[in-house]
Amino acid sequence: MLRSLLAVNLLALCAALARNADLARLPQELAEFAAVVEPPLIACVVLLYVTGSRLARLPYGSAVAVVAAACALVSALFHILLSPPGLPPTGWPRAALWGAAAALALLFYFDLRNRAFSPALAEARLMALTARIRPHFLFNSLNAVLGVIRSDPQRAEKALEELSDLFRVLMKENRELATLGDEFALCRQYLELEHLRLGERLCVAWDVDACPADALVPPLMLQPLLENAVYHGVEPSPQPATVTIRAVREGEEIRIELSNPYHGENAHHAGNRMALDNIRERLMLFYDLEARLETEAKEGLFRVAIRLPYRKGVAA
Structure with a gap:
């Protein structure tokens, strides 16, 4: 969970830096990004924590699809709820796309990390034993x-x-x-x-x-x-x-x-x-x-x- 929060906030920081070359406006840009990103991010983390045991029983491909769809839905809902009153929430498809893309990117990262550390786990056990x-x-x-x-x-x-x-x-x-x-x-x-x-x-x-x-x-x-x-x-x-x-x-x-x-x-x-x-x-x-x-x-x-x-x- 902590890695997910750090990764998404790092992406938001990179996006703010890319959008704004003026460092004087960077704090304001970060605050605007945080207001948009943090609520759906926290909601997604809580939702995945609550449903984690059920997701673990699904096949990996199905679980990935469910997580991506859930993050897309949560991102779209928060975009609609946080839109200014009186204006149509026209940007919700883009918010849903960003939510699904962020979820898939994190899942891909964690999958690579697990594959990388699986052999390292056995090797570390052997190293720990022989070192003692x-x-x-x-x-x-x-x-x-x-x-x-x-x-x-x-x-x-x-x-x-x-x-x-x-x-x-x-x-x-x-x-x-x-x-x-x-x-x-x-x-x-x-x-x-x-x-x-x-x-x-x-x-x-x-x-x-x-x-x-x-x-x-x-x-x-x-x-x-x-x-x-x-x-x-x-x-x-x-x-x-x-x-x-x-x-x-x-x-x-x-x-x-x-x-x-x-x-x-x-x-x-x-x-x-x-x-x-x-x-x-x-x-x-x-x-x-x-x-x-x-x-x-x-x-x-x-x-x-x-x-x-x-x-x-x-x-x-």
Whole structure:
């Protein structure tokens, strides 16, 4: 819906620029276009939202014809209703034509976009999976276990079990959204393994009680961010370093923030950027424009903030 509104308004802006070379009159021209375009546009969006479930059951060609006809009809009706009193509404056929043309253009764009992203979705899942199972994580975890086998066999056995459980989850084909509670449980398992390797150098602060555990999020979204935080923030630090995880519900949004010490001179920018770009792409594939990921390096800290719509699932 948001893309439709933006696209039509962009077309209106281009039309206003094409009609008027005098930039001084551009605001007035835009206001006139908005008065003509916005009412039927909003009405069409609401109509399609209400009838979306029924349109989805139609064959694609029939649905396209219905949408084009509905947009043409709504545009013509609004042109008639908004015509000056006492003057015959002679321009309604042109308004209907523009409404149908805009609808068909948007449908064509969305069809091309879906075809373009369908193979990218499978590729992104594969990239997300392989990016998380980094060889250094497996080797470091196994080395940490080997280091305590003689001194603390029970601790080493427990670590091997946790490592097995973690990789079983990582190797799953994660196509559906997971609950935030499950994601936090997986992250705690991962951090336990890293704590075995790094000892007191790794400190973790959790502030997630204000966030519902049944919120749905992309699977394995947080573990790669924590791996980045450990690899880029904790390992280079000669002193104990704290990784902070915060999560809160703000209205109909979930906000998740991770922060860790930032070592600009030692940061592995390429690897960090690859993981962040990977998660950005997955957020877009799951939520389109409704989710976003932002990063900030400031005052010795690197922060990753994720906002996504709150969708309720079933907490484990």
